[in-house]
Amino acid sequence: MPLHEYIHHPIALDIVHNGATFQIAGLTNNSYLAEAHEVRHCVLMYHTLGEYVLEVAKKRLADMLYVGLTEKHRESATMFANIVGAQVISQHTISSSSAELATNDHPEQSSITNTISNANDQGNSTYQTLEDVSSTGKDEVARDNLTVGKLMEAYESCISSLRNSQSERRVNSLKRISPVNFTKEARRQVPDVVIQEIASLNSLDVELYNYAQHIFTEQQGHMTQRMVYAENLATALSSSAYPNFYVFPSWKVLSLSITGNVENSKAT
Template identity: 55%
Template sequence: MDHTLKLCVFFFFLLGLVNGSSAKSGFGQCHSVVRSWARSSLDEEMRAEDKHTLRDLLYFLHVPRTGGRTYFHCFLKKLYPNKLECPRSYDKLRFDPRKPKCRLLVTHDDYSMTSKLPRDRTSVVTILRDPVDRVFSTYEFSIEVAARFLVHPNLTSATKMTLRLSSKTRGVSTLDIWPWKYLVPWMREDLFARRDDRYSSGQNIIERNDSYDMEDFAMPLREYINHPVAMDVVHNGATFQVAGLTNNSYIAEAHEVRHCVQKYKTLGKYVLDVAKKRLDDMLYVGLTEEHRESATKFANVVGAQVISQLNAPNASLEITDNTERKSFSDSDPDSSEHKNSTSNRGVSEVTSSEGGEATKSNMTVGELMSAYEVCISNLRKIHSHRRVSSLKRISPVNFTKEARLQVPEEVLNEIRFLNDLDLELYEYARAIFYNRHKTLLNAEESWDISTSAYDLWRVVTLAITFAFFIFLYLLIVNVRRRTLKVKK
């Protein structure tokens, strides 16, 4: 018996050694892969003299749910004529990097897209958002778009209709675009399953006060954030996108690097280093929460340079064929709609046409900001109408800022834990934003001071001139009076 016990103890000891060795080997392999990728990524970064001057091609790296749709429609489409917009690579299979003469590229593709672009002639801009709010918004939008399919009697009908529509149109729908091509079908299937369960059970549904925890109608937020799909696509999504490591990446080792970092959190520092360096090198980094300041800065930093560049006498305006661009007219995920819904399609048309052709070639920054204010007001109304229409199908679920306050703190802490890289990157982006914004404000204040001094000098000059003429007039009058007295 003692001999058998000793053998068992020895066996488990060996098993522990093997498992420990295997785990160590797994971490060691991951550490080597991630560190090697990070070093090569940092080494190949651009060594430009001035990284904050607009180059020939502007690449807007659109992180989902950060307000990028607003900047595209209300800024960029008012700056760049349609003929200068690249075929949009939300559907990357249709993007042709051999078309080098376009000037604006807007896409959900990650930073690895720059491997297809002329790096020395490309400027990158992006917007980041508070990671907790971005997870909320991603969850809400996934359900909102999926709920549009509930007009169908069942999931099979919805899927068949989607396939028929996609085969007939050259456009790009939400289901073609990363990350919605993963998130929306997942939520669509889940919504139909929950609706079928409600109909088949015949029981009275007990409504809760928390719209983020109504399991009879939609997947609860807590279940969503802990699902493997969200783990792979949603969490730390901004960091992986800026680093070029999403599951939509052009980098061969992206999958391995991303999963190593997801498995061993300590390796995240390498990805952060790369993402931070890329933010440093961008022409503009905005913050969703600082709406007004971000818009003002974008207009003054990016808008002013675009206006100057496109109006330059030697500006090269060779572009891709106009007819090719038409199939990309509505590929923005926030504005594209479930094409089976007539009302949604109408909203989409309004959204698509809102930007229109560039306002005028010689606009000023002030005029650009005025156009932006009108445009964003219209887009907000459209978005509100669309959300209300979609969520009616899963009433009583209602996603609002007030409803978010009902979410337990422990769920919020889970989101923070799962998005630790995004939290750190966001704080880094905030520092960049405020430092550059302070510089911009100082420049504007200097301009205001110089303008005020110039205006003051003009007033003083006019006053002196006016006083001189009065003096001259009085002198002439006095001389004439004396002359008259002498004559008398």
């Protein structure tokens, strides 16, 4: 089937075009909502209704803890490690430190421990995995191994093999539909009018993608600010009366700060 015919095929119109927008909005063909198909059908008939679906998708995207971009895979992985990974690591460390304090012969300390462990309420599902690790008696091992640097090392070790396997799957898949040519040169031969029509049919996805790029840029800015702050803090600590602190990652400094506050509370 020629490309200009395929883009107007009923299946393409129903589940391919603007697929990302409908997916994030929860209106796919596999949605648990019985009305999902009707909503998609209405959007196809009355294009202005698509703006409402787009706003729902944007709201859900903005509420996500982290947004990455496929074409910026490594930058996205770095951001994930610094935003999500660092948060989970700090939660795990704070909780572990609090648990150690709770084992002392001071029952009144339990209220302080609960306050600390409840102070962070994001990333609970991932944090539960870390709780399972500590419950097996491997708390110290988990705490030592979980760092942002370790996460990035794991990413670097697997990304090359992952790309190779994806490339092999792509080649094998295209063999099944030979003699269709999907080379870059063949793509350049697609008429501009067809490309413009595809962009028009996927206008919701195009706008959602632009919005995701905006979120990604904001996340990068916030991450850079936090990293600069952490470096400045490490520099200040290295030149202070506590020179050994600067060798600790920022999440350990956070843990030590909170632990110190708890100890001061005990002393008073």
